[in-house]
Amino acid sequence: MTGVLLQAFIYLMAAVIAVPLAKRLGLGSVLGYLMAGIVIGPLLGFVGDETQEIQHVAEFGVVMMLFLVGLELEPRALWAMRHKLLGLGGLQVALTTAVITALAMALGQVWSISLAIGLVFSLSSTAIVLQSLNEKGWMKTDGGQSSFSVLLFQDIAVIPMLALIPLLALPELQEAAHSAGESHGSEMSLLTGLAGWQAAVVTLAAVAAVVVGGHFLSRPLFQFVALAKLREVFTAAALLLVIGIALLMSLVGLSPALGTFLAGVVLANSEFRHELESDIDPFKGLLLGLFFITVGAGINFDILFANVGTVLSLTITLIAIKAGVLLLLAKVFKLGKSDTWLFALSLAQAGEFGFVLLALTVQNSVIPAALADTLLLVVAFSMLLTPLLFICYEKFLLPRMETEQQSGNDAIPEKAKIIIAGTGRYGQIINRMLLSSGYETVVLDISAETIDRVARFGVQTYYGDAARPDLLHAAGLHEADMLIVAIDDRERTREIVQHARRERPDIHIVARAFDRLDVYKLFQDGANDIIRETFDSAVRAGRSALEGLNMHPFEAEKVVHAFVESDKSAMRQLAEVYDPEIPAHENTAYVELSKRVRDETETAVRSSQSANKGLVDRAWRPPASTDL
Amino acid sequence: MKKILVLYAHPAQRHSRVNSAMAARAQTLDDITFVDLYAEYPRFKIDVEREQQRLLQHDVIVLQFPMMWYSTPSLLKEWQDLVLEYGFAYGEGGDKLAGKTLALAISTGGSKDAFSTTGYQQHQLPDFLTPLRQTAHLCQLHCLPPYVLFGALSETNDADLNRHVDCYCQYLGGLRDQRLPADSIGTLPYFEAHQLTTLLETGA
Ligand SMILES: Cc1cc2nc3c(=O)[nH]c(=O)nc-3n(C[C@H](O)[C@H](O)[C@H](O)COP(=O)(O)O)c2cc1C
Numbered sequence: 001m002t003g004v005l006l007q008a009f010i011y012l013m014a015a016v017i018a019v020p021l022a023k024r025l026g027l028g029s030v031l032g033y034l035m036a037g038i039v040i041g042p043l044l045g046f047v048g049d050e051t052q053e054i055q056h057v058a059e060f061g062v063v064m065m066l067f068l069v070g071l072e073l074e075p076r077a078l079w080a081m082r083h084k085l086l087g088l089g090g091l092q093v094a095l096t097t098a099v100i101t102a103l104a105m106a107l108g109q110v111w112s113i114s115l116a117i118g119l120v121f122s123l124s125s126t127a128i129v130l131q132s133l134n135e136k137g138w139m140k141t142d143g144g145q146s147s148f149s150v151l152l153f154q155d156i157a158v159i160p161m162l163a164l165i166p167l168l169a170l171p172e173l174q175e176a177a178h179s180a181g182e183s184h185g186s187e188m189s190l191l192t193g194l195a196g197w198q199a200a201v202v203t204l205a206a207v208a209a210v211v212v213g214g215h216f217l218s219r220p221l222f223q224f225v226a227l228a229k230l231r232e233v234f235t236a237a238a239l240l241l242v243i244g245i246a247l248l249m250s251l252v253g254l255s256p257a258l259g260t261f262l263a264g265v266v267l268a269n270s271e272f273r274h275e276l277e278s279d280i281d282p283f284k285g286l287l288l289g290l291f292f293i294t295v296g297a298g299i300n301f302d303i304l305f306a307n308v309g310t311v312l313s314l315t316i317t318l319i320a321i322k323a324g325v326l327l328l329l330a331k332v333f334k335l336g337k338s339d340t341w342l343f344a345l346s347l348a349q350a351g352e353f354g355f356v357l358l359a360l361t362v363q364n365s366v367i368p369a370a371l372a373d374t375l376l377l378v379v380a381f382s383m384l385l386t387p388l389l390f391i392c393y394e395k396f397l398l399p400r401m402e403t404e405q406q407s408g409n410d411a412i413p414e415k416a417k418i419i420i421a422g423t424g425r426y427g428q429i430i431n432r433m434l435l436s437s438g439y440e441t442v443v444l445d446i447s448a449e450t451i452d453r454v455a456r457f458g459v460q461t462y463y464g465d466a467a468r469p470d471l472l473h474a475a476g477l478h479e480a481d482m483l484i485v486a487i488d489d490r491e492r493t494r495e496i497v498q499h500a501r502r503e504r505p506d507i508h509i510v511a512r513a514f515d516r517l518d519v520y521k522l523f524q525d526g527a528n529d530i531i532r533e534t535f536d537s538a539v540r541a542g543r544s545a546l547e548g549l550n551m552h553p554f555e556a557e558k559v560v561h562a563f564v565e566s567d568k569s570a571m572r573q574l575a576e577v578y579d580p581e582i583p584a585h586e587n588t589a590y591v592e593l594s595k596r597v598r599d600e601t602e603t604a605v606r607s608s609q610s611a612n613k614g615l616v617d618r619a620w621r622p623p624a625s626t627d628l
Numbered sequence: 629m630k631k632i633l634v635l636y637a638h639p640a641q642r643h644s645r646v647n648s649a650m651a652a653r654a655q656t657l658d659d660i661t662f663v664d665l666y667a668e669y670p671r672f673k674i675d676v677e678r679e680q681q682r683l684l685q686h687d688v689i690v691l692q693f694p695m696m697w698y699s700t701p702s703l704l705k706e707w708q709d710l711v712l713e714y715g716f717a718y719g720e721g722g723d724k725l726a727g728k729t730l731a732l733a734i735s736t737g738g739s740k741d742a743f744s745t746t747g748y749q750q751h752q753l754p755d756f757l758t759p760l761r762q763t764a765h766l767c768q769l770h771c772l773p774p775y776v777l778f779g780a781l782s783e784t785n786d787a788d789l790n791r792h793v794d795c796y797c798q799y800l801g802g803l804r805d806q807r808l809p810a811d812s813i814g815t816l817p818y819f820e821a822h823q824l825t826t827l828l829e830t831g832a
């Protein structure tokens with residue numbers, strides 16, 4: 001027990017110190033984690049061999065990340081990028097493998113080893129690249145999307161590679177392995193003992209299960225769980241989903257990351273999307289962080305120092321080759337200038353799958369262990385350099401190209417992003433108005449029943465408590481242009497407004513208020529527009545009453561106008577003397593003023609022939625005949 | 629018998645002496661559709677469809693309003709902007725109003741003397757109505773000269789007002805029953821209550 005605690009303590013400590021430091025220095029979190037790993041591993045020797053095992057666990061962070069990426073990507077969007085995926089991705093893997101294989105052969109390796117090296121190095125690091133792209137907000141750019149397509153293709157390509165590598169085995173190495181009595185324990189699999197076609201059927205069935213199950217079963221399941229109204233149970237369900245799918249995928253020999261990615265895409269349209277996102281996100285973050293630390297910690301300084309020259313020159317050559325191939329592809333696929341560089345620099349490293357493949361090559365006697373150790377360092381080193389390449393892109397390349405592009409392209413204004421909290425009687429009307437005006441909204445509601453009801457009328461709503469900062473974040477608070485708080489819980493409304501204002505000084509907040517006092521509070525909390533929930537309808541009822549008493553409708557309209565206007569000015573005056581510390585009825589200044597402004601409102605409305613003309617009375621008043 | 633539609637626009641009927649009296653009496657006439665635009669559209673949300681239908685169902689459209697800043701009250705302007713639509717009142721296929729008659733009943737605060745090139749208003753009254761007349765022309769409406777009450781605020785005593793209201797009703801009735809000599813009216817720049825009696829007599 002203490003051992004585990006100590007380890008956890010060391011890892012967390014390293015992360016807690018290194019990551020904020022790296023961020024402050026503008027280096028990005030990935031580099032922070034990697035550094036932390038180097039410090040606690042090779043440098044200080046706090047952690048040792050167990051990093052290998054921890055790394056396997058931590059790789060699950062990649063699985064979760066792909067699930068989250070999938071959640072952001074609707075099936076339609078995925079289909080739309082199929083050309084990029086196959087074209088860019090396929091060519092990247094094929095060309096990079098070819099060039100590196102050729103080079104390795106030129107350096108005197110046999111073809112089988114060369115090919116294995118080519119395959120290992122053709123892959124890039126999904127973890128580092130996606131994390132960095134997300135962190136910098138480049139995911140949505142053309143370059144970011146292209147990188148993502150390639151990474152996705154690589155994730156798929158790993159599967160045939162895993163199958164191919166054992167076939168490259170060198171006889172002499174194999175013999176040595178056998179005589180040493182080593183045997184690699186095979187993983188549990190559903191496919192053992194099945195004929196090829198049967199295996200194919202089972203595999204396809206598993207994929208189908210993810211898609212169909214995700215589409216039809218997830219909803220009732222999550223609805224059921226949501227009814228319990230226990231946050232941790234929902235989190236458990238979310239984890240269950242991700243782990244379950246990953247398990248199923250590994251049982252049939254498919255990439256777990258790919259499976260969860262697929263599940264994410266299927267669930268991208270689900271009303272539980274944002275809740276899932278906010279539940280999984282912290283796990284993903286921690287695991288990925290852990291993964292990066294283990295990469296840093298796993299660098300073997302002894303081997304490194306023995307071959308510094310080789311490792312460095314190989315790493316730089318690798319990055320140059322990969323970037324070269326990517327630049328070529330960017331040209332062929334006609335990416336913009338800054339996108340080209342982002343694409344080329346972001347994918348120029350080798351990736352975590354490289355570790356897996358290298359381990360496999362050694363196990364299967366494809367590559368001699370000594371060579372594999374050096375290659376492992378090259379993989380790790382190239383990953384280590386990636387954050388630096390990103391910084392290089394951001395600090396030196398991007399500024400220059402942005403100024404160049406500005407003159408050329410017209411900036412296309414992005415569509416406003418609007419979050420609506422609450423889809424009861426109040427929020428629904430707002431949402432319908434916005435939708436019919438062509439805006440897109442993200443609607444959150446805490447009641448699974450309400451969501452289900454409005455879903456029947458075709459209103460898409462996400463499940464979750466908008467008062468939870470992480471959920472608001474998942475719903476896009478960081479990039480939203482407007483937040484509309486339409487829930488009927490006064491305290492929660494204030495929490496949401498306060499939080500949103502703290503996070504986003506510039507966002508426009510429209511808030512539903514219960515009464516006058518609520519208005520003052522929400523004003524202090526930083527809402528821009530505060531609307532008393534019953535005020536307008538009461539005013540309309542008053543107008544109907546006046547019309548019912550045979551007042552000319554346009555006169556009644558003027559009374560409404562006068563009343564609303566003077567109430568508005570009264571609110572403004574009262575807000576100044578209102579003190580949240582004192583109950584309104586005990587605040588003498590407030591009570592006095594409210595009496596006075598009420599009288600003022602009445603004179604404003606009532607027709608008065610006196611010098612102080614009423615708002616209604618003065619409207620369209622011609623000069624008196626005596627004035628002419 | 630012609631079908632008569634009166635569109636009445638006055639935004640402050642609580643202050644009105646002239647137009648309210650005219651409206652009150654006109655509403656009592658048989659076979660005349662009387663519409664108080666400010667009562668029907670207090671929030672300026674004009675039902676274009678319904679207004680166009682109304683126009684189609686009538687032969688003579690009478691606009692009754694007090695002159696305000698040398699123009700119509702704003703709701704009546706809104707009515708023109710929305711109801712006289714392209715494809716309905718003008719432009720391609722916009723001949724739905726062709727051949728109908730547009731009549732005007734206007735009260736002004738300014739005196740009769742003031743409405744002259746040398747007077748206080750610097751123009752004659754019909755000059756201020758050029759936009760309306762041209763609108764009628766474009767819509768192929770036959771526009772009659774306005775029936776006017778000058779000095780509606782100070783100069784009009786009760787007897788004058790009563791005569792103006794009486795004659796207004798006779799005018800509407802005359803339009804309805806086709807007792808008006810359109811030709812001889814058409815040559816006048818405008819006409820007042822005292823001229824109407826003669827006109828009706830010559831027409832009958
Ligand atoms: C806002 C406003 C603008 C007016 N503009 C004019 C004008 O431009 N020329 C004019 O002769 N009278 C003008 N008047 C006077 C009105 O025409 C006059 O008050 C009206 O004809 C009287 O009719 P009523 O008793 O039905 O209100 C204006 C009156 C108001 C209230």
